[in-house]
Amino acid sequence: MKRIITIAIILATVFGGKLSAQFDHTLYNMTPVFQSNLLNPAFIPDVQYHFGVPALSSVYAGFGTSGVKYSQAFTRRADDSLNIDFNGIVSHVKAKNAIIQRDAVQWLNGGMRWKDYYFSFSVSDIVDWNVLYSGDMVKLAVNGNAQFIGKTVSFAPSYLKATHYREYAFGAAWDFDSQWNFGAKVKMLFGKSNLHTKTLDASLHTEENNYYLTTETNIMINTSMPASWREGDGVNINSAYLFYGGSFGMSVDLGATYKLNDELAFSASVLDLGYIKFDRNFKNFSNNNVKWTFEGIDALEFDGMTDDEIDQRLKEIGDSLKKKFEIEETWHSYNIMMTAKIYLAGTYKLSDIETLGAVFRSEIINKTWRPSLSLSYYRQIFDNLGVIGSYTIINRGYFNIGAGIYYNYKPVQVYLVTDNLVGVFIPDAVHYANIHFGVNIYFPKGRSGNTLIDF
Amino acid sequence: MIRNKSILLILTLLSASLILNSCYKKRFSTDKIAGGDWNPEIAAPVIKSKMTMKDIIKNSSEEWKEYPDGLLSLIYRQKAASSFADSIVKIPDQSIDTSLQVSLPPSMIPGDSTSQLLNVYGKLKGSNNELIDTLFIKSGSFDLEFTTNLNHDASVQIIIPDLAKYGVTFYQVVKIPSAGGSLHTVKASFPLNLYTAMFKHPNGNDNQIQQFFKVVVNFGNAANNSPYVFKIKQSVSNLTYYDVSGYFGEYNFPIEQTTLGISLFDNSTVEEIFLEDPRLHLHFYNSFGIPLNVHMDKFYVERDGVTKDVISTLLPDFPVTPASQMYLFDTSSFTLDKGNSNIIDLFKFQPKKVIFAETIKTNPSGVQQHNFMMDTSKVYVEAEIELPLYGRTLNFTVEDTALFSMEEDKGVISVDLRFNLANKFPSEAGVQIYLADTNNVILDSLFDKKAMVLVPAVVGPAPDYRTSDPINQTTVVTLKGDKLKNFWKTGKIIYKANLSTAEQGQKVVKIYSDYYIDIRMAVKLNYLKEL
Numbered sequence: 014m015k016r017i018i019t020i021a022i023i024l025a026t027v028f029g030g031k032l033s034a035q036f037d038h039t040l041y042n043m044t045p046v047f048q049s050n051l052l053n054p055a056f057i058p059d060v061q062y063h064f065g066v067p068a069l070s071s072v073y074a075g076f077g078t079s080g081v082k083y084s085q086a087f088t089r090r091a092d093d094s095l096n097i098d099f100n101g102i103v104s105h106v107k108a109k110n111a112i113i114q115r116d117a118v119q120w121l122n123g124g125m126r127w128k129d130y131y132f133s134f135s136v137s138d139i140v141d142w143n144v145l146y147s148g149d150m151v152k153l154a155v156n157g158n159a160q161f162i163g164k165t166v167s168f169a170p171s172y173l174k175a176t177h178y179r180e181y182a183f184g185a186a187w188d189f190d191s192q193w194n195f196g197a198k199v200k201m202l203f204g205k206s207n208l209h210t211k212t213l214d215a216s217l218h219t220e221e222n223n224y225y226l227t228t229e230t231n232i233m234i235n236t237s238m239p240a241s242w243r244e245g246d247g248v249n250i251n252s253a254y255l256f257y258g259g260s261f262g263m264s265v266d267l268g269a270t271y272k273l274n275d276e277l278a279f280s281a282s283v284l285d286l287g288y289i290k291f292d293r294n295f296k297n298f299s300n301n302n303v304k305w306t307f308e309g310i311d312a313l314e315f316d317g318m319t320d321d322e323i324d325q326r327l328k329e330i331g332d333s334l335k336k337k338f339e340i341e342e343t344w345h346s347y348n349i350m351m352t353a354k355i356y357l358a359g360t361y362k363l364s365d366i367e368t369l370g371a372v373f374r375s376e377i378i379n380k381t382w383r384p385s386l387s388l389s390y391y392r393q394i395f396d397n398l399g400v401i402g403s404y405t406i407i408n409r410g411y412f413n414i415g416a417g418i419y420y421n422y423k424p425v426q427v428y429l430v431t432d433n434l435v436g437v438f439i440p441d442a443v444h445y446a447n448i449h450f451g452v453n454i455y456f457p458k459g460r461s462g463n464t465l466i467d468f
Numbered sequence: 469m470i471r472n473k474s475i476l477l478i479l480t481l482l483s484a485s486l487i488l489n490s491c492y493k494k495r496f497s498t499d500k501i502a503g504g505d506w507n508p509e510i511a512a513p514v515i516k517s518k519m520t521m522k523d524i525i526k527n528s529s530e531e532w533k534e535y536p537d538g539l540l541s542l543i544y545r546q547k548a549a550s551s552f553a554d555s556i557v558k559i560p561d562q563s564i565d566t567s568l569q570v571s572l573p574p575s576m577i578p579g580d581s582t583s584q585l586l587n588v589y590g591k592l593k594g595s596n597n598e599l600i601d602t603l604f605i606k607s608g609s610f611d612l613e614f615t616t617n618l619n620h621d622a623s624v625q626i627i628i629p630d631l632a633k634y635g636v637t638f639y640q641v642v643k644i645p646s647a648g649g650s651l652h653t654v655k656a657s658f659p660l661n662l663y664t665a666m667f668k669h670p671n672g673n674d675n676q677i678q679q680f681f682k683v684v685v686n687f688g689n690a691a692n693n694s695p696y697v698f699k700i701k702q703s704v705s706n707l708t709y710y711d712v713s714g715y716f717g718e719y720n721f722p723i724e725q726t727t728l729g730i731s732l733f734d735n736s737t738v739e740e741i742f743l744e745d746p747r748l749h750l751h752f753y754n755s756f757g758i759p760l761n762v763h764m765d766k767f768y769v770e771r772d773g774v775t776k777d778v779i780s781t782l783l784p785d786f787p788v789t790p791a792s793q794m795y796l797f798d799t800s801s802f803t804l805d806k807g808n809s810n811i812i813d814l815f816k817f818q819p820k821k822v823i824f825a826e827t828i829k830t831n832p833s834g835v836q837q838h839n840f841m842m843d844t845s846k847v848y849v850e851a852e853i854e855l856p857l858y859g860r861t862l863n864f865t866v867e868d869t870a871l872f873s874m875e876e877d878k879g880v881i882s883v884d885l886r887f888n889l890a891n892k893f894p895s896e897a898g899v900q901i902y903l904a905d906t907n908n909v910i911l912d913s914l915f916d917k918k919a920m921v922l923v924p925a926v927v928g929p930a931p932d933y934r935t936s937d938p939i940n941q942t943t944v945v946t947l948k949g950d951k952l953k954n955f956w957k958t959g960k961i962i963y964k965a966n967l968s969t970a971e972q973g974q975k976v977v978k979i980y981s982d983y984y985i986d987i988r989m990a991v992k993l994n995y996l997k998e999l
Contacts (some may be wrong), residue, residue: 083496090502097504097999157508159992222942223888224511224990309516309988316527441495 037075037449038387038432039403039415041358042370046419046428047124047453050133050184052356053282054196055268057186062125063426063455071119071137075432075447076440079383079408080110080148083441099155106148107409109170111383114142119451124184126458131186131196138179138205143352143378145172153217163221171213172379176349177205178289184266194270196282202351204260204289206238209349226307230338232300235347237291262289264351276362285351292346299341352376366393370403387415387432397421405432410444426453503999507881511992520984530731533854537932538980545852546728550828553756553845554708556721559603560595563611563703564588570618571694576687586681590628590702591674592667599836600667600675600714606843608660608707614642615699619649619690625682630666638663649693660707667714675714711794713840716758718831725766725825728851733771733818739863740973743815746855748778748804748822752788753797753848757840760788760847761832769819776817780809787832794842815855824851858933862973867964869908876956882948883955884992885914889922890938892984894977897922898966906959912951915943922985924970933978938986 040049047058048071065071085105087095117139124133149166158166179202186196212233219226237260242248264287270280310330315323358372370389375382385407393399403415410433417430429450431437436446521540525532531543550556566588573582592600614624622644631638642656667675681700752762763785767778782802791798806812828847831839898921901914925935947955969977 087501092502093500094502095497095500097501097506099504099506155506155508157510157993157995159509159511159994162511219511223516223988224513224886224992226512307513309513309990312515312517312987313519313523313527439495 037073037430037447038372038374038385038405038407039389039401039417040430040449041356041372041374041387042360042368042389042391043399043401043417043419043428043430045399045421046417046430046451047426047455048119048122048428048449048451050124050131050186050196051135052284053268053270053280053358054184054198054266055186055194055270055280055282056196057126057131057188057194058124058455059458060126060455061458063123063453065119065122065135066452066454068118068120069452070122071117071135071449071451073115073117073447073449075116075445075449076112076114077408077410077445078110078112079410079444080107080112080146080151081105082444084439087441103152103155106151108148109381110146110148110151111378111381111408112142112144112146113408114140116140122453129188131184131188133182133184133186133198135182136179137182138177140177141175141352143172143174145170145379145381147171158217158219158226161217162219162224165216165218168213168215170379170381171210171215172381173208173210173213174349174352174378175206175208176289177207178260178262179203179205182266186268192272196266196268198266200264200266200285200287202262202264202287202289203258204237204262204291205254205257206242206294207236207289207291207349208238209235209347211235211347223308225309227304228306229302229304230300231302232298232340234298235291235295235349236297237293237295237347239294240296243296257293259293260289260291262348262351263287268356278360278362280356280358280360282356284354284356286353287351288348289351290346290348295344295346297343297345297347299343300338301341303338305337352378367391389415397423401430403432405445407432408444413443413445421455424454424456426455427451428453506997506999507995509992509994511990513988513990515987515989517988518984518986521979521981525981534981535856538982539856539858539978540981541854541856542732543852543854544728544730544732545850546726546822547848547850548723548726548824548826549849550721550723550847552843553841554843556719557598557712557716557841558595559592559704559707559709561703561705561707562593563701564590566700566702568698568700569695570616570683570685570698571696572620572685572687572692574692574694576692578687578689580687581684582687583682583684586683586698586700588679588681588700589676590679591676592665592704593675594716596717596719597673598675598714598716599669599673600665600712601838602714603665603667603712604710605660605663605665606708606710609705610658610660611703611705612642612656612658613653613699613701614644614656615651615653615701616644616697617647617649617651617693618644618685618696618698619646619693620685620688621646622683622685625680625684627680627682628677629680630668630677631660631663633663646688646690649690651697660704709843711840711842713757713838715836716830716839716841718829718834720827720829722765723826723828723847723849725823726849726851728822728824728853730820730822730853732855733820736864736866738818738861738865741816741818741859741861741864743812743855743859744976745806745858746811746815746853748809748811749850749852749854750786750802750804751848751850751852752786752800753850754788754800755791755795755797755842755845756830756847757790757792757794757838757845758830759790759832759837761829762786762788762847762849763827763829764824765827766823766825769814769817769822771817771819771821775823776814776819778804778809778811778814778822780804782808788828788847790839791845794840797848822851822853824849857979858976860969860973860976862968864967865964866967867962869904869960869962872958872961874956874958879995879997880952881994881996882946882952883994885945885947886990886992887943887945888940888986888988888990889943890940890986891922892925892935892938892982892986893922893979894924894927894933894935894970894975894983895922895967896924896970897968900964902962902964903954903958904960904962905957908960908962910962911957912954914945916945927970927975927977930976933976934980935977935983938984 041052047063050056081102085101088098117137119137122135150168153166181201182198184198214231216229264285266284268282272278354376356374361369368391372387375384387405389403391401398420401417405413413433415432419428431448433446436443440446533541533543624642626640628638644654667677768775788800789798902910903912904910923939925938928934
């Protein structure tokens with residue numbers, strides 16, 4: 014278990030600092046930005062073709078916590094050091110809590126229109142963290158088990174899925190008629206590393222009268238990563254890691270838009286329906302339905318023993334305890350399902366330059382439904398400058414005021430979007446923060462004549 | 469111009485990104501985590517012990533007896549032994565002088581030889597006029613002195629038909645050279661170990677063994693001066709035996725004063741105790757083939773210098789039967805109980821020891837009969853006290869001390885000790901544990917005010933008095949503040965338990981081997997750790 018925690022820390026260290034994701038809210042209704050197509054493959058940019066500045070077309074950093082905020086977990090001392098605020102942690106943790114962190118960088122990206130179609134491609138590296146943890150687990154760790162006398166503390170729905178993968182996406186959208194657009198993307202995925210708690214059932218019951226401790230554990234943890242990471246010997250990302258062609262998977266994105274009239278439009282998309290099969294550097298840890306009750310030590314057993322004999326007997330008891338909870342190690346490949354997302358959105362056009370929008374997003378992680386809602390106001394300031402403001406409810410955070418801006422200075426498009434402005438500057442004080450920016454090169458419709466295909 | 473503006477846009481974006489990244493690192497500076505006050509409260513079981521009477525017996529230094537129905541009894545026993553037989557019945561050194569005449573035929577010429585057979589009865593006398601039938605000799609010396617004036621070379625053949633070793637009759641030859649006619653003495657000595665001698669008692673009160681002395685004379689050149697003087701002096705000395713049989717008469721010998729300790733009342737005070745059926749057994753183990761009488765010279769109990777005599781209709785003399793075979797003990801046992809003695813009163817007295825001393829008398833009737841004994845024959849007296857745990861007691865207070873130390877953990881704010889007890893015994897008890905330093909200075913008591921009270925199980929009807937299901941009870945003790953400080957300073961713990969049988973000591977109970985006390989101790993620990 015210690016090893017698994019080490020691995021988790023390593024993954025967080027490696028990828029925790031460079032965040033990027035195509036799964037944001039405000040951007041969804043900021044359709045002049047080509048990367049809105051990442052959120053709904055039916056979105057068709059209003060340019061002839063475009064491509065991104067390599068590694069800069071789409072950079073996303075986003076994280077969220079539905080439980081304790083960083084600033085609630087730590088208080089700053091006068092000497093600038095941090096103090097762990099155990100009371101703050103306990104008072105803010107909820108029954109079920111999630112931590113998400115999504116990082117993505119688009120290395121290459123391009124798209125073009127051809128007749129009523131729009132084709133796109135992209136190559137991205139994505140790191141996706143999904144962590145669920147129970148409030149009781151935190152309370153148990155912080156305040157001990159005395160508060161749970163006579164009760165069972167379940168670690169459910171504790172869960173961890175951390176994945177680094179490379180995505181080759183090929184998309185097509187069809188401007189079906191004046192009302193409907195349809196789009197789809199097929200993605201070839203190549204897993205780089207993963208840590209997945211397929212099963213993580215654990216509970217602790219403290220018996221009321223004698224404080225007997227009963228634990229039940231059922232664990233199945235899959236890992237795929239260089240052995241040195243697993244052993245805690247440091248992280249060395251080399252070309253063998255970055256350019257491995259195995260651990261293949263596939264996923265699809267599907268989307269549609271519907272224009273009811275000149276004012277109202279609706280859209281929906283389902284993203285990341287797929288899997289990755291991790292077939293290298295794998296190691297699996299399991300502990301199958303172990304139930305054990307500790308009732309205390311039989312003091313009579315030690316009667317008449319010398320100090321050395323007592324020490325030896327205590328060691329034997331400790332060893333048998335360790336053996337009982339021994340984690341079995343196996344080596345086999347495994348599949349993980351991608352975390353699918355569903356977007357449902359609508360826009361209402363106030364005027365030629367103003368649009369109100371609403372986005373409802375949901376995802377299900379380990380049987381836990383995680384919904385979020387965003388409302389937005391978009392205004393086209395100039396032909397080449399648009400701004401958006403948004404209000405998002407996510408991760409039990411109700412004060413997420415977001416904003417976005419794009420500026421086209423032909424042939425360059427620069428954009429910067431966030432769902433929570435406060436989070437950009439004081440991310441430790443919010444439940445959710447993200448930032449998404451990029452630089453595209455575009456060619457407007459009609460200016461360049463035919464599309465590339467027409468050539 | 470267009471390209472410059474585009475590059476400027478990109479650079480602006482990159483700069484913003486870097487600034488934000490730097491800002492994030494500062495915001496999430498986990499390397500600056502310096503600590504925090506972790507204050508959990510942890511509950512866990514510590515001790516789970518089911519102490520049955522069987523366990524108590526197993527670990528007890530006392531001797532216990534379990535009756536078929538499971539009733540238990542405490543046993544105290546002590547043996548005392550007499551001296552070995554060979555230091556009681558001894559055969560004294562003794563000698564016999566016999567004077568004879570040897571006459572040679574007148575017609576003898578040099579080179580002739582002649583012999584003369586002398587028949588002698590050797591006598592062995594014991595120190596107590598014993599009649600000895602057989603004597604298997606362990607050691608001893610048979611010494612002969614022949615004094616004669618024979619002027620010819622001669623020899624003496626000694627034959628004792630009833631003295632044999634491994635079935636071979638005693639036969640020895642002693643040469644007596646001529647001394648020219650003057651009176652001279654020749655000595656000879658023979659070890660008697662492993663010879664068996666059989667004696668006859670022709671006069672009814674003596675021990676005789678027939679001996680033949682064959683004197684062979686080789687006639688020489690000297691004259692025939694018959695008759696010649698021929699004196700025989702025979703003696704036995706340092707005679708010891710492996711076994712001996714016959715009749716040994718009356719001997720009196722003591723068994724030294726012996727003390728039987730009763731630890732039941734050590735380290736304890738008892739307001740009242742009433743044992744329903746105590747017994748005191750006297751076992752006499754006798755390997756003498758002789759009937760004995762044991763006279764109890766001293767027989768009393770003692771507590772703190774105060775004595776109380778044992779009174780019984782069986783006292784003061786106990787007839788002890790003889791051993792039926794050599795090398796075996798025969799046992800004669802006598803029991804003093806509430807029907808024939810004052811034993812109940814004796815144990816109300818809470819004695820700490822029993823003292824006894826005896827005198828043994830052999831053949832007490834004076835009637836002559838066949839006796840035997842070995843050199844190792846002896847008499848053991850074993851006093852055995854049997855105390856069935858059947859009775860009642862009030863305020864039986866037991867106190868003991870044990871070393872105890874625990875390294876102080878400054879993080880501990882308070883500890884709740886939770887005792888869950890299930891008592892199958894028909895005894896109620898008030899238990900107190902004192903925390904003391906290494907000099908036995910009491911620092912504190914574990915339980916506040918009054919001791920933890922152990923509720924007795926309900927006692928069933930006579931004659932079994934078995935208890936029903938145990939009654940569970942919980943006692944919680946909180947250690948904090950000064951009490952916790954004293955706990956860390958503790959070097960010894962002193963237990964004090966005040967026991968009474970059910971109904972304030974008025975209920976008669978029995979203690980069976982399946983009785984138990986189930987002790988579960990759990991702790992709730994309030995801990996503060998500065999990380």
